[in-house]
Amino acid sequence: MHYHISVSDPSSHFLSITYTIPEISSDYIEIQLPAWRPGRYEIQNFAKNIQFIEAISKTGKKLPLSKVTKDRWRLETGGEDEVRVNYTYYAAIQNAGSSYVDAELWYLNFINFCFYTEGRINDACKVTLELPEDYTIACGLGSFWNIVDNIPTAYANILSAQDFYELVDSPLLASESLQKCDYQIDHVRFSIWMHGNLKPNWKRIERDFRRFSREQIATMGEFPEQDYHFLNLILPTAFYHGVEHRNSTMVVLGPDDEGEGLYTDLLGVSSHELFHAWNIIRIRPKEMLPYDFTKENYFATCFVAEGCTTYYGDLFLKRSGVFDDAAYLKELQVYMKRHFEHSASASQSLVESSFDLWLDGYEKGIPDRKVSVYHKGALVALILDLYIRKKTDHAQSLDDIMRLLWLRFGKPFVGYTIEDYIGIAEEVAGESLEWYWRECIYGNIPLEERLNEALSFVGLQMTTFTNGNIQLNELDDFRAGLQRQKWLATVQANPEDEEEE
Incomplete structure (x- = not known):
């Protein structure tokens, strides 16, 4: 599959795309534009940004093209073994999942505008970018100059992907000023x-x-x-x-x-x-392996995918010495404040809110309905980590759970279920964690008691005030302070890093 992308008028923000489909052996094919993108679990309807579309043969003959659904087209091949689909796509939004072009920058998320042909999503893909001269490409796919008659052509940068899944999981920046x-x-x-x-x-x-x-x-x-x-x-x-x-x-x-x-x-x-x-790109819920880009991919474990990742994101900054204790505890207090201010009394559990990401997960929503898989997910990850550390005197922790998920599901890339996560967590803990699943994951019981019970092990306490404020305090407890040092300690001693100028 080949995609040729150009921008004739950068001020218009329109991409001009030609999608070439070779080796056709049927009277018709169907082409699909993704309805959503990995990392954002909501239907986004990228097809609404297509301004113009047509299908033509190798000889320039126009071929019948009609919509089957809002983002799927049926193309009658007329016996042709290769067809080209020409279309324009409006790229004028700058967020981490969109596409944008102007006179200084090409920012492309191929998931927004690249079709795949039904039955051929695993075919290799090639992208030719008609970039301005002196632009540099930043992309996980890499790039190289196209060679024509042994002369490098200045406007023909080419990217390649082993399949459509790799292509659309590889965003691109291109500019002269990168x-x-x-x-x-x-x-x-x-x-x-x-x-x-x-x-x-x-x-x-x-x-x-x-x-x-x-x-x-x-x-x-x-x-x-x-x-x-x-x-x-x-x-x-x-x-x-x-x-x-x-x-x-x-x-x-x-x-x-x-x-x-x-x-x-x-x-x-x-x-x-x-x-x-590791966590979601490779340690992926079974329900999302492989991705189905035509519809919602419901899964119950986003509290693992995003909650554990949120917990670890700042914890790694502390363990590595990038954050000091004060900076880390400040970020931890942010999760607490956001959860207890916005969803402490929510009726949904983490499992229910994970499933309902596809419904309203990225909207404010009605009062006291859903919880954040990021914020509550991070807090319950902390509870689990500190509970296991206390029980085993730090011999086991959430680290061991994540490593086992990687070795058993991520590295072989086979997909895990919520039952798999429960089984590994209880294996690491060495006991049933029925209370944890009932209260923290499947239930909507307020977290204050369990959270403070976990925090006390490392000399911390969360206080909630009547005005809604949250405060995280360090207890004057020498032994608990030593436990906190073990919790926040680096996994592996770092070599001396050169000091900042």
């Missing part, structure tokens, strides 16, 4: 890309990213990919959004003049998204 920094851990190469009005302190960024990346790999034992790309789009307006991908993450942040606040956001979202390289 900035980049590389670092390596073991045999894995990491690249940090920046686009926006800022002058990155690359020495500090590389040091901190190296620290949390090393800590994550040490915890999980290995990294799933040979390379990884942090793609960052920095806007002049307030924004915070990140999306995980196979060997990259797309992050959109702002405002670009926020200084230290922007940097803290960059660290938090980057550590979170990197852990997704």
Whole structure:
């Protein structure tokens, strides 16, 4: 499958795309545009951004093309063995799951606008980008110059993917003004890309990213990919959004003049998204393996996919020395505040709210209905981690659960169920955790008592005030303080990192 992408008028924000389908042997084919994208579990109807579409033969003959559903078309081939679908797509939104083009930047999420042919989603894909001269490409797929008659053509950058799944899990930035920094851990190469009005302190960024990346790999034992790309789009307006991908993450942040606040956001979202390289990209719910891009893929374990990842994102920053104790506890208090302010009395359980992400998971919703799989999910992950640590004197923890999920389900890429997660957690704990599943996962019992019971083990206490404020305090308990140090300790001693200039 081949996609040719050009932009004739950058100010219009329209992509011009030709989708070429070879080796056709039937009288008709059906082509599908995805209805949603990985990392955002809601129907998004990308087809609404298609302005014009037609199908033609190799000789230029127009072929009948008609809609079957809102995002699926039937194409009558007329005996042709190759057809081309020409269409335009409006790319004018800048968030971490959209597409955007103007005179300075191409930002493409192929999931937004690339069709696949029914029955051929596993075919190899090639993308030709008619980019302006001197543009640099940042993408997990990589790029190279096309060679025509032994001469490199300046406008024909080509990307390749083993199948449609890899293509649409690989966003792209391309611009003349991309900035980049590389670092390596073991045999894995990491690249940090920046686009926006800022002058990155690359020495500090590389040091901190190296620290949390090393800590994550040490915890999980290995990294799933040979390379990884942090793609960052920095806007002049307030924004915070990140999306995980196979060997990259797309992050959109702002405002670009926020200084230290922007940097803290960059660290938090980057550590979170990197852990997704294991948790959801490879350690994936069975209900989503493989992805069905035509409809909702309901699953009950988003509290694992997003809750555990939210918990670990900041914890890795503390363990690696990027955050000190005060910075970490501040972020932990944020999860508490958001949960207890917005959904402490919600009627739904985490399992129900995981399932209902497809209904209203990203909207405010009606009062006291749903919980956040991110915030409550992180808090119940903390409860489980500290309970197991207390029971085993830190010999076992949530780390062991995540490693077993990786070894049994992620590395072989076979998909897990909620029963698998329960089984592994109880195996690590060495006992039934019926109370935990009943109260924290399948039920809607308020978390205060269980949370403070867990926090007391590490010398912390959460206080809720009548005005709704939440405060996390350190108890004056020497032995509990030692337990906190073990909880927050690095998995593997880090080599000395060069100090910031």
